[in-house]
Structure formats: C-alpha cells, structure tokens
Amino acid sequence: MATYDGAAFVEEQLRTILDQDGVDVRVVVSDDGSTDGTLGVVEAMDDPRIVVLPPLRSGSASANFLRLVRDADVAGATAVAFADQDDRWHRDRLARQLALIARHDVDAVSSSVTAFWTRADGSERTDYVGKSDPQTQLDFLLESAGPGCTFVLTAAAFTMVREVVRSHPLVDARVPHDWTVYAIARATGRRWRIDPEPTLDYRQHGGNVTGANRGLGAVLTRVRRLANGDYRSQCAAVARLAASLAQPPLQQRLERVAPLFERSDRGSRAALRRLAPELRREPSERRLLSIALALGLW
Structure with missing residues (x-):
C-alpha cells in the first residue's frame, strides 16, 4: 500500500484488507512524506500484520508503488496484491482473485470496480466501472489492465516484475506503475485475466490520481x-x-x-x-x- 496524506480514509481501508475472508494477509506500507498524520493512524492500529517501510520521499504515487515493488518483503507470499489508501475491499476480494488465478491458470488478475462518491449528507452514490473488455494483442502499449488497486500477481509473476523494476534501465517512473506492471507482464508472455465482477469500492474524491473517468x-x-x-x-x-x-x-x-x-x-x-x-x-x-x-x- 502506497500512502500520502490519506489519514481520512486509510484506517477504513486497512481494516477491509486485514478482515479478508479465508486468507492470511500481510500489509507493507510505504508513505511518501505525509503531513496529515497518515503514518500515525497506521501505527496506532498496532497490528503485527502491518509493516511500514522506512520513510522515503518518492514524489508521486507511481514512484511510491515502484519503491514498494523493489523493496517490500514478500517472502513466503503466495501472491502479491496492490492497494490504494482510500478504497474499501470486498471481504472476498483476495479469495475470489486467488481462485480465478487457479481456475484459469493465469499469472495475474485485475477487476472492474464499483466507484462511489460520498455526498454532503453522508449518503453515497455508486456506479459500476467495467474494465473487462477483451484484451487485445497490443493494449498494454496504451493502457493498464484497469486500476492498479485491483491487481493480484502470483509470487512468481511478481518476482519477475520486481527483477525488471529493480534493474532495467528502460523502466520510466513517469509511467503509471500499474501500466508498467501490466506491460512487463504482457510483454514477457504472462497470462492476465480481467474479472468483470468488482472486487472493491473505488472511492472518488478531489485527491484521486486516477478516477472513474465518468x-x-x-x-x-x-x-x-x-x-x-x-x-x-x-x-x-x-x-x-x-x-x-x-x-x-x-x-x-x-x-x-x-x-x-x-x-x-x-x-x-x-x-x-x-x-x-x-x-x-x-x-x-x-x-x-x-x-x-x-x-x-x-
């Protein structure tokens, strides 16, 4: 999980991750110099399953995620998922996506999302955001496989991506991290499935780096x-x-x-x-x- 000034939402998001059904979870957090107390909120949860990396100013969400790809300790993991700081995971997100990986014998999955907006009175408006149009041979040259916050990669696929991110001179931090990860996977022949079923509630607010495009x-x-x-x-x-x-x-x-x-x-x-x-x-x-x-x- 990459964080930056997300104190208003990060605890709710972390609880939806830690409360996943049927899986053991470890959360690795990289904070990009928050000034609103985000790290204090994370640390106050006092959960041994949350690991916070040493502070490092990356300068963008993509660079922060690439830092996580390079540095997060994923030893012993079956799979690696990406998480934004302000969404809400469905309780069966990881169980569903791990089952899809096994059922379809793929290396990674992503999904559609349910975008939501909180109104002034506290009520919510929601909208289905489909991302599962059939993949094409060269789609990875222009786009990601949907929001990176829906990505789950097998440990082997993540290790391969990590090796490229750590050492390849053509990895460009200006490119959104999810697009880079998808391109690396597709270019190297990894199999990727995009699930039409939403796996999380995708919060929309003024601070979104990438939104629902509506x-x-x-x-x-x-x-x-x-x-x-x-x-x-x-x-x-x-x-x-x-x-x-x-x-x-x-x-x-x-x-x-x-x-x-x-x-x-x-x-x-x-x-x-x-x-x-x-x-x-x-x-x-x-x-x-x-x-x-x-x-x-x-």
Missing part, C-alpha cells in the same frame, strides 16, 4: 491527454521497454511499433490508426484514438 469532463480530460506530448512519450517508453523484454515474434513487432510513438508525421499517425483496434480494449476509446490520429491531435 462524464463529459472525463472525456475532455482524455482528449487533452491524447493531445499532450507527455502521454505519447509514456507510450513510447512502454513500447521500448516491452520490446526489450519480449521474445520473437512479438519482439520484432514491438520494435516496429515503438518508433511510431516517437514521431508525429502523417505516416506514423496513419500506421497507429490502423493499429487502433489492437491498442485499446474499449470500443469508444478505439474510436477516440482513431479520430485523434486522423485529426493530427496525437
């Missing part, structure tokens, strides 16, 4: 993101990393695709537009990408 505002944000050179450079970084990790024939294909993100000429945009059905899972996102490329916005 409404016109979210659409405009995605359009601006497509037009932003930072996102394209992140795609290029992911593609270069993935190409360096993949085996033939995927490796050769990624080596051809990666330079397309580094150029904005008409030919590169046309080539990416042809690849749009393979680059995004959700049909509406494919259309948005195709339009942005056709108009020269990306």
